[in-house]
Amino acid sequence: MLPKPCFPKRPLKVAVLGATGAVGTEIIKILDERSFPIGHLLPLASRKSAGNLQKWKNETIKIEEVNAKSFNGIDLVLASAGGSISKAWKNVILESGALLIDNSSAFRMDQGVPLVVPEVNPNDAFQHQGLIANPNCTTILLSLVLAPLTAEIPINRVIVSTYQSASGAGAMAMEELKQLSKAFLEGREEQSQVLPYSLAFNLFLHNSPLQENNYCEEEMKMANETRKIMGIPNLNFSATCVRVPVLRAHSESINIEFSKPFEVENARQILNSSPGIKLLEEFENNRFPMPTDVTGKDDVMVGRIRQDISHPNAIELWLCGDQIRKGAALNAIQIAELFLPKS
């Protein structure tokens, strides 16, 4: 069955799978904020959370336990309950005829599954076979910057070091950061339960499983997903991903080597007119993006674009983006919006 080019022209039935998580909660909030045309919202979660109440516009609706009949008649499923849940329900969802936009990493690199950042590769979305993958948070933020620049001058190599917030590990990791910080300030030593080590006034290399090449999974996600989204399968890419004691915004220190010199002012103008990006560059005040600037905001903030003094063809820049919004929930909804009928 060929995918439908767009949703029907009526209020949609939308299921949010993983409705109680950090991303699921934000998805429901953003669906309302953006007036996504919803006739019926179905928040789904595991048995543990089923029965809890969810605010939706002026109503209070009950969170349901996901089951084989949950997806009957549903137009769109926004899933953010983790890879194993997405894998478990994928076939049921696809057979129901719903479009599945999945925030997990389960299908991102699968052939035939578009991996989409709407500002970068919207057309890929229309090649879907029922399932579209939402990229990793750090990748989404980075690709917003790389795509318009490489359209001007091809990129040879990207080196990035990240400063990733607790939210990337979920709502419980955010809560743990607050709790362990409080304990530390009160002179108590508490052990972490959610993250492997305490993030309180501490940081550590991203704890996703190490691959054979000694890059962790998160770092290889960034490399491979960036290649797929940008359509540059052989892009030279190296990321070092670090978890820092920040609640919900990621930052990235990015070094980009092009095939020839890239005039900084040209890069600045290109980024300034690129969708999803807001420049914050007050050189005179030494004021550039910070996590607190982007918390709860849609745009990725970019600043201190400069010539790399160590390489004639490289420029460096700094970005911050809300991990839960553009890094996850917002991007998923923007993908869905590509399929709304033009009015």
Added chain:
Amino acid sequence: MLPKPCFPKRPLKVAVLGATGAVGTEIIKILDERSFPIGHLLPLASRKSAGNLQKWKNETIKIEEVNAKSFNGIDLVLASAGGSISKAWKNVILESGALLIDNSSAFRMDQGVPLVVPEVNPNDAFQHQGLIANPNCTTILLSLVLAPLTAEIPINRVIVSTYQSASGAGAMAMEELKQLSKAFLEGREEQSQVLPYSLAFNLFLHNSPLQENNYCEEEMKMANETRKIMGIPNLNFSATCVRVPVLRAHSESINIEFSKPFEVENARQILNSSPGIKLLEEFENNRFPMPTDVTGKDDVMVGRIRQDISHPNAIELWLCGDQIRKGAALNAIQIAELFLPKS
């Protein structure tokens, strides 16, 4: 007057200028820990702190206000009161015949002033003309790693992103981080007074003055001081320095490009036998250095040394080091120890 090759063979008279600061306090602690041969310790500070008491071994000694006669008969001055204080007292100190080891950036790049990391360029110290400069904290940590590697294969280019603790901005910045974090956790919004922005669950590009090339002073210190310490004046070097909500240990994400491929196992063995470095690489547990591992420790911890998948001649590694100890106080004392007579 040619510098004396070493201190006299008797207990020394040592002045600590800036005795009440984060580094000064640590200097006094480490002098005791390492049984530096002190006959008389003179803690000096501004009028504001004069009269305060300082613990020294089993005694309590009074902090004195620095004046023109403070340095009479002093053998060694360890200064960490900031560049303007060092500049103000430099000539008085040198005329007194004391050796001045200065932790500020005031003289580091001056010709005739050795800039020394004892594990890297101890011989430079003996070229002094009364004054030896202690390098920037991030530079000390980095040079410990770069020096033994470049002795094996020449380095072409270094790209580093830092994760710098509040302590680099002094004891008051550390206190502010704790205070603003507490306020945040209690739902109060307080403004920063010491640092330009709140570090509580936040981070920002290092706020030292921007240079014309849009690198900040801290980043150019790293570049220029690394070049001077390693004796490679044209080293391609680019740093992005970031202040993070950690109390007193710096971390660095380091990409090193060599003139030819560097076998990772070879690099690991070299670093493992290099002074001042301790490897922490539990690949099976995904366990690498964290700020909490090095707090209060002398050694710089290095981990996850790996082949850069984006460049055949590059390796990447991660390090953490106590900013106040090896990044400042300890290194200064190690420089002084070079001049102790061999017993």
